[in-house]
Amino acid sequence: xxxxxxxxxxxxxxKAGERISCGDQYGLExxxxxxxxxxxxxxxxxxxxxxxxxxxxxxxxxxxxIYPEAVFYGKVQLADVAEIVESHLQNNIPVxxxxxxxxxx
Numbered sequence: 498x499x500x501x502x503x504x505x506x507x508x509x510x511x512k513a514g515e516r517i518s519c520g521d522q523y524g525l526e527x528x529x530x531x532x533x534x535x536x537x538x539x540x541x542x543x544x545x546x547x548x549x550x551x552x553x554x555x556x557x558x559x560x561x562x563i564y565p566e567a568v569f570y571g572k573v574q575l576a577d578v579a580e581i582v583e584s585h586l587q588n589n590i591p592v593x594x595x596x597x598x599x600x601x602x
Contacts, residue, residue, distance in 0.1 A: 509551035519558035569600040
């Protein structure tokens, strides 16, 4: 496996008047924040954060999914990034308050 963890941050954008979209709600800022936090903690060799298209759970957005665990987070804000990185990425403890329950195994 190339990465121990792979973080996908939805950046999908829709036309005005359509479903809400993660890209309109801090999408690119979330990608930058995850990348910065991962780099600052020297995790960037084993982990990768990147933007992705629609995860199709728009109403829960902004959305983040972390593999290989397939943990889905919803309503992620910039203030949540450090907590997700420390708890989930460093210590393998998902952040339950942000987890989208319908995807919990």
